[in-house]
Amino acid sequence: xxxxxxxxxxxxxxxxxxxxxxxxxxxxxxxxxxxxxxxxxxxxxxxxxxxxxxxxxxxxxxxxxxxxxxxxxxxxxxxxxxxxxxxxxxxxxxxxxxxxxxxxxxxxxxxxxxxxxxxxxxxxxxxxxxxxxxxxxxxxxxxxxxxxxxxxxxxxxxxxxxxxxxxxxxxxxxxxxxxx
Amino acid sequence: xxxxxxxxxxxxxxxxxxxxxxxxxxxxxxxxxxxxxxxxxxxxxxxxxxxxxxxxxxxxxxxxxxxxxxxxxxxxxxxxxxxxxxxxxxxxxxxxxxxxxxxxxxxxxxxxxxxxxxxxxxxxxxxxxxxxxxxxxxxxxxxxxxxxxxxxxxxxxxxxxxxxxxxxxxxxxxxxxxxxxxxxxxxxxxxxxxxxxxxxxxxxxxxxxxxxxxxxxxxxxxxxxxxxxxxxxxxxxxxxxxxxxxxxxxxxxxxxxxxxxxxxxxxxxxxxxxxxxxxxxxxxxxxxxxxxxxxxxxxxxxxxxxxxxxxxxxxxxxxxxxxxxxxxxxxxxxxxxxxxxxxxxxxxxxxxxxxxxxxxxxxxxxxxxxxxxxxxxxxxxxxxxxxxxxxxxxxxxxxxxxxxxxxxxxxxxxxxxxxxxxxxxxxxxxxxxxxxxxxxxxxxxxxxxxxxxxxxxxxxxxxxxxxxxxxxxxxxxxxxxxxxxxxxxxxxxxxxxxxxxxxxxxxxxxxxxxxxxxxxxxxxxxxxxxxxxxxxxxxxxxxxxxxxxxxxxxxxxxxxxxxxxxxxxxxxxxxxxxxxxxxxxxxxxxxxxxxxxxxxxxxxxxxxxxxxxxxxxxxxxxxxxxxxxxxxxxxxxxxxxxxxxxxxxxxxxxxxxxxxxxxxxxxxxxxxxxxxxxxxxxxxxxxxxxxxxxxxxxxxxxxxxxxxxxxxxxxxxxxxxxxxxxxxxxxxxxxxxxxxxxxxxxxxxxxxxxxxxxxxxxxxxxxxxxxxxxxxxxxxxxxxxxxxxx
Ligand code: FES
Ligand code: FES
Numbered sequence: 030x031x032x033x034x035x036x037x038x039x040x041x042x043x044x045x046x047x048x049x050x051x052x053x054x055x056x057x058x059x060x061x062x063x064x065x066x067x068x069x070x071x072x073x074x075x076x077x078x079x080x081x082x083x084x085x086x087x088x089x090x091x092x093x094x095x096x097x098x099x100x101x102x103x104x105x106x107x108x109x110x111x112x113x114x115x116x117x118x119x120x121x122x123x124x125x126x127x128x129x130x131x132x133x134x135x136x137x138x139x140x141x142x143x144x145x146x147x148x149x150x151x152x153x154x155x156x157x158x159x160x161x162x163x164x165x166x167x168x169x170x171x172x173x174x175x176x177x178x179x180x181x182x183x184x185x186x187x188x189x190x191x192x193x194x195x196x197x198x199x200x201x202x203x204x205x206x207x208x209x
Numbered sequence: 210x211x212x213x214x215x216x217x218x219x220x221x222x223x224x225x226x227x228x229x230x231x232x233x234x235x236x237x238x239x240x241x242x243x244x245x246x247x248x249x250x251x252x253x254x255x256x257x258x259x260x261x262x263x264x265x266x267x268x269x270x271x272x273x274x275x276x277x278x279x280x281x282x283x284x285x286x287x288x289x290x291x292x293x294x295x296x297x298x299x300x301x302x303x304x305x306x307x308x309x310x311x312x313x314x315x316x317x318x319x320x321x322x323x324x325x326x327x328x329x330x331x332x333x334x335x336x337x338x339x340x341x342x343x344x345x346x347x348x349x350x351x352x353x354x355x356x357x358x359x360x361x362x363x364x365x366x367x368x369x370x371x372x373x374x375x376x377x378x379x380x381x382x383x384x385x386x387x388x389x390x391x392x393x394x395x396x397x398x399x400x401x402x403x404x405x406x407x408x409x410x411x412x413x414x415x416x417x418x419x420x421x422x423x424x425x426x427x428x429x430x431x432x433x434x435x436x437x438x439x440x441x442x443x444x445x446x447x448x449x450x451x452x453x454x455x456x457x458x459x460x461x462x463x464x465x466x467x468x469x470x471x472x473x474x475x476x477x478x479x480x481x482x483x484x485x486x487x488x489x490x491x492x493x494x495x496x497x498x499x500x501x502x503x504x505x506x507x508x509x510x511x512x513x514x515x516x517x518x519x520x521x522x523x524x525x526x527x528x529x530x531x532x533x534x535x536x537x538x539x540x541x542x543x544x545x546x547x548x549x550x551x552x553x554x555x556x557x558x559x560x561x562x563x564x565x566x567x568x569x570x571x572x573x574x575x576x577x578x579x580x581x582x583x584x585x586x587x588x589x590x591x592x593x594x595x596x597x598x599x600x601x602x603x604x605x606x607x608x609x610x611x612x613x614x615x616x617x618x619x620x621x622x623x624x625x626x627x628x629x630x631x632x633x634x635x636x637x638x639x640x641x642x643x644x645x646x647x648x649x650x651x652x653x654x655x656x657x658x659x660x661x662x663x664x665x666x667x668x669x670x671x672x673x674x675x676x677x678x679x680x681x682x683x684x685x686x687x688x689x690x691x692x693x694x695x696x697x698x699x700x701x702x703x704x705x706x707x708x709x710x711x712x713x714x715x716x717x718x719x720x721x722x723x724x725x726x727x728x729x730x731x732x733x734x735x736x737x738x739x740x741x742x743x744x745x746x747x748x749x750x751x752x753x754x755x756x757x758x759x760x761x762x763x764x765x766x767x768x769x770x771x772x773x774x775x776x777x778x779x780x781x782x783x784x785x786x787x788x789x790x791x792x793x794x795x796x797x798x799x800x801x802x803x804x805x806x807x808x809x810x811x812x813x814x815x816x817x818x819x820x821x822x823x824x825x826x827x828x829x830x831x832x833x834x835x836x837x838x839x840x841x842x843x844x845x846x847x848x849x850x851x852x853x854x855x856x857x858x859x860x861x862x863x864x865x866x867x868x869x870x871x872x873x874x875x876x877x878x879x880x881x882x883x884x885x886x887x888x889x890x891x892x893x894x895x896x897x898x899x900x901x902x903x904x905x906x907x908x909x910x911x912x913x914x915x916x917x918x919x920x921x922x923x924x925x926x927x928x929x930x931x932x933x934x935x936x937x938x939x940x941x942x943x944x945x946x947x948x949x950x951x952x953x954x955x956x957x958x959x960x961x962x963x964x965x966x967x968x969x970x971x972x973x974x975x976x977x978x979x980x981x982x983x984x985x986x987x988x989x990x991x992x993x994x995x996x997x998x999x
Contacts, residue, residue: 155924
């Protein structure tokens with residue numbers, strides 16, 4: 030079957046088997062290998078990306094279900110050569126070791142900060158509790174997200190043209206536009 | 210951690226700096242094995258045994274072969290014809306690539322399908338018919354040697370039981386004498402259950418056999434690419450110069466990615482048979498059920514002491530469950546790894562241990578999960594025994610430890626089983642941990658809470674690690690001596706490259722090894738490229754496990770860099786027209802003694818060394834050096850850990866409130882990375898103590914085959930760790946470094962367990978302390994955690 034969706038702001042389409050998981054579509058057909066696959070049971074969260082602005086475990090979504098929807102992956106966090114504060118926070122606070130859980134963690138972190146710019150430690154831990162990291166013991170992931178909260182990107186005044194043109198100025202409050 | 214703000218962004222050598230490798234990882238641009246795509250690449254999948262012990266009576270692959278997307282179906286009998294059905298294990302046994310006669314554990318490899326895509330390969334597995342004749346499984350290690358137990362390894366000529374080895378260390382007679390004379394003796398049985406490293410990236414490979422050149426390129430999840438290359442040469446009979454093993458980014462290893470799994474060999478066979486590159490990636494269940502587990506030690510400990518708490522002797526008997534094939538990865542001479550460091554951090558009169566290994570119908574492995582070749586089990590044993598003794602004597606466990614710790618003046622210290630501890634100041638580390646924790650205050654709080662019926666526990670552990678294997682004359686794996694090579698080359702413009710035999714799985718080698726060179730040569734770490742994980746481009750060495758990268762490979766790099774510095778001195782002497790002896794070094798520059806304004810920087814020297822400058826007789830141009838480092842001894846990192854828990858008296862739920870960890874790993878190349886290593890290991894300890902276990906039912910069904918059943922800690926179970934450090938350099942490592950990769954995994958489980966047992970007032974029960982186990986232990990009816998039986 031044919032699917033078409035928007036991925037990181039670009040329209041994409043592909044010919045897939047109906048049973049194909051979104052994680053495999055994104056990785057194998059689109060070559061966006063930043064999204065990982067780490068379990069068979071929807072427990073690990075290495076596959077987290079955004080569908081219509083919400084983090085989802087892409088191993089638990091069929092590619093067909095994403096037809097007509099908007100997908101955002103880790104590859105879209107960096108903007109104009111500048112890292113997202115979440116990415117920078119993971120670097121500054123040593124929030125990653127092997128890096129395998131990192132894209133999923135960062136996608137959840139970005140969503141959290143978009144909705145709760147000043148989360149408590151407990152709120153951060155709750156937000157990432159559906160995702161597993163075997164390397165860091167989570168302490169530095171929490172610090173990385175705290176770092177990102179303390180260093181929000183300076184917002185541009187207007188919606189960047191590229192978004193406006195793509196008709197996808199996100200349905201978020203003004204302050205979040207541009208972070209995206 | 211408080212110095213973060215003050216530290217320079219990039220130190221010229223040791224110090225905190227962010228990691229060079231992070232630039233790609235945070236952009237989603239890591240390159241893991243499953244990210245590799247080659248033109249025409251096919252996909253493999255493994256059919257696995259549904260039963261733990263059964264004779265194979267028939268395999269019918271015809272329907273699978275007829276699948277339109279299937280390119281090859283491989284079975285054990287096909288491999289037998291190629292003499293590839295069995296491969297050597299890492300412990301002088303054999304391991305089947307695909308089962309031929311019998312299956313011997315649930316999840317064992319039975320057939321391999323190569324197809325156009327990963328879904329089709331999995332579909333075809335369903336089309337393979339296997340008829341089994343079930344045999345009684347041997348699941349309980351304690352029953353493995355019982356009369357009448359099924360003989361698992363009837364493939365071995367004349368084998369009539371499930372015995373693998375008996376091994377002992379220490380002195381039996383003096384130990385028995387010390388026990389006979391002891392005022393107090395405490396005995397305790399304990400199980401360190403079977404657990405699994407479960408790295409987030411499962412194991413996998415892409416094999417590409419080029420038919421024209423005859424060269425095999427093997428991208429795989431390996432912690433030891435060079436050792437793998439040699440083993441492929443031995444197993445498959447391929448010429449070693451025609452094998453290139455590439456270990457790209459590795460998504461965590463922890464010992465899980467040391468050995469060669471059948472899937473790797475099958476990917477190679479698949480590529481040879483089809484003439485195309487073949488990718489094989491296992492799924493999570495396959496990873497948990499078939500790849501290298503850890504522990505599974507059934508231990509009986511005895512501790513002897515005087516009535517005032519002076520420990521005099523330790524005696525241990527271990528039954529080691531090695532699964533269906535003896536495939537533990539440790540130096541050849543040590544079938545129980547380094548377990549005989551079980552005397553721990555204490556000054557004893559005598560010690561003796563016996564370890565017996567047995568076969569069971571479970572997956573092989575046994576040395577994995579950051580265990581430092583079984584030091585994990587040893588530390589758990591001794592730290593539990595000390596707490597049992599404290600309980601018997603009615604003494605505070607901190608005081609009992611302090612009374613018995615080795616004193617600084619005793620180093621180098623030869624322990625009763627022969628290890629020579631290089632250096633240490635144990636009381637200082639324990640005092641620091643007690644201070645950070647506010648130990649006295651915690652005990653007061655505990656007493657108050659007890660009055661109110663609240664269960665708060667404080668657990669201690671003090672560990673001594675033994676890491677950094679070789680020396681090669683004592684230590685080899687399959688005949689390969691445990692030494693490692695390194696090459697340092699300074700380019701004409703003063704930038705440098707260092708090539709390593711070891712392979713990072715997240716430890717940050719691209720940063721720390723650059724920092725080692727920077728420290729020696731005064732070249733910025735940003736200007737030093739670290740090349741690793743590719744056997745065609747790096748010197749030989751045994752790889753990363755047993756916390757050996759810094760002690761062995763780090764030493765190799767340091768020595769190679771020092772050789773570069775020495776050569777730079779000769780070049781500088783030619784440039785400056787002075788004798789080499791008249792030059793002095795400051796970081797990055799040789800200058801004339803007594804006239805510091807006259808000198809040459811390492812960059813100027815590098816250009817001159819590649820230029821037309823006339824060099825002294827016998828000195829070749831260019832600026833590079835290499836080293837093969839054979840460590841004279843192991844290194845002995847140590848630490849003191851304190852865990853504070855609260856237990857819900859109604860549900861048995863354990864909450865880790867605090868975790869204080871003081872580590873001494875010698876000087877720290879990059880404190881940020883050391884702390885990260887410690888954090889990860891502490892989380893492992895929380896996991897093993899509270900939730901991780903691979904249990905089996907009596908029919909041999911694996912009860913931990915997914916992340917729904919094999920529970921690992923999440924952000925909600927781990928506290929903000931409180932770290933401290935002391936620094937006792939190793940006297941024999943060129944930079945005094947000891948290694949830290951496994952310290953916290955080794956040291957933390959007993960601290961958590963001791964805390965839980967302290968909270969509930971029970972002398973001993975086995976990990977993991979799930980709410981059920983805590984509650985049952987409080988009722989005096991602890992569960993057997995390794996088997997689903999009463
Ligand atoms: S791959 Fe594990 S939750 Fe999606
Ligand atoms: S950094 Fe390795 S799993 Fe999180």
